[in-house]
Amino acid sequence: MQTRTLRFNYEFSRIYRKGKFAAGHYVVVHYLRRPGSPGRVGVTASRKVNGSVQRNRVKRLLRESYRLVENRVQEGYDLILVARQTDDRPGMRQVQTDLLKVLRRARLLKPEGETSE
């Protein structure tokens, strides 16, 4: 993964506090502009997602979804992808389309070249 991962709690806190967010059905994206940086990302699951198996599962799906669309994301942003608690257990396609929808709404995708993929 070219993008570096967020590591410390204060980094998460600053993005939650100062950044903006956009929510979908399965995922919430918090983002904060950070000029001059290649961009970093952190993946988390809501505490309401019951069971470590479910939490880790949705985090894996989110990581994989992000990896597949990584090169289409605007640079210079810190992102946090938060998995939400839902009644169903989402599959890969659902998470990926939801993530794309949210990123597009937050205008975090690169303007052109995305249709070529």
Next chain:
RNA sequence: UGAGCCAGGCAGGCAGCCGCGGGCGCAGUCCGAAAGGGCGCGCGUGAGGAAAGUCCGGGCUCCACAGGGCAGGGUGCCGGGUAACUCCCGGUGAAGGCGACUUCAAGGAUAGUGCAACAGAAAUAGACCGCCGGCUCCGGCCGGCAAGGAUGGAAAGGCGAGGUAAGAGCUCACCAGCGGGCUGGCGACAGUCCGGCUAUGUAAACCCCACCUGGAGCAACACCGUGGAGGGACAUCAAUGUGGCCCGCAUGUCCCGGGGAGGUGGCUUGAGCCGUCCGGAAACGGUCGGCCUAGACAGAUGGCUGCCAGAUACAGGACCCGGCUUACAGCCUGACUCAGUAA
């Protein structure tokens, strides 16, 4: 064939491509004075039977501690296993089941104290109805009895016979319980004989007896530790600020101890796993041989495709072991029981 019961085991597999954590190797590039670090390539490795609940027991680490006792907590039939246990194995007794089998905190109620509501005459203590005898003014009174009725979870052993005015272990047989002897057993206990003649329940109520027991927990603990706060030393009025000037104070340099953020260790070779043989009824122990099998710190196992007939439960390590308990789709293997049918 159906129903059941017990023990053990598996927990989707294979292939291709992309991706992730740890390890080893390679040498290219970038950063750095260096040590080293980032990016890259290759090889190999990478969650469970419960990893869970945190209910017990240990290892390990730190703190406390001369020795002994009390208090508090725990355990509680017997023998064995184990590092240890509230666990496991075997046995005894009791309860349940036609049975295979299952379940049991299963010491002591003549050490003492407490409690036992309501009902009932009476709850550890006796006479309401009643039965029998006597008296009678026919209302009942006196005495005997504890078999029957009624209440209750429990009513002074049970049941039968004798006996009696009616009754009663009053007497006798059997059974239960209590005490003692003998036999078997390491023991719990079992069998048998004798005796006296009967003792409510509750100790997961206080308690008594026997045995065990310091406290905390890897976010323990150890090391490094920018800055900042504190203390000390030096320097020297040379410089700056305060001040009319000196002393002093702050700024300067060095040291000290404690140590927040962060980093490193602890961190995986261990009461380890697999197999052979031996001892043992078993749990388990021993000999020999082989193997190395996650160590993360926003926290690694995922995605796509194909095949296997179909389907994929409960669920993810966080210092490590031994147990218990709880959750769980679909199966496999073996022993046994009952019912039906056939031979």
Next chain:
RNA sequence: GUCCCGGUGGCCUAACGGAUAAGGUAGCAGUUUCCGGAACUGUAGAUACGGGUUCGAUUCCUGUCCGGGACG
């Protein structure tokens, strides 16, 4: 992750091992009023779940589930 508390009607609190589980508030119905409120009367509604000890369990023991707290 480690350690520690708690669970009673919709909500807030009571209940030496002995009831038909008590009270306040909210709900419903009625009385009162022209109507509403207040007041008065009545009424329904609960021991988180399972097992055990006991004659008898909200209480004692045990196992689950749920909620909360401390450290971080």
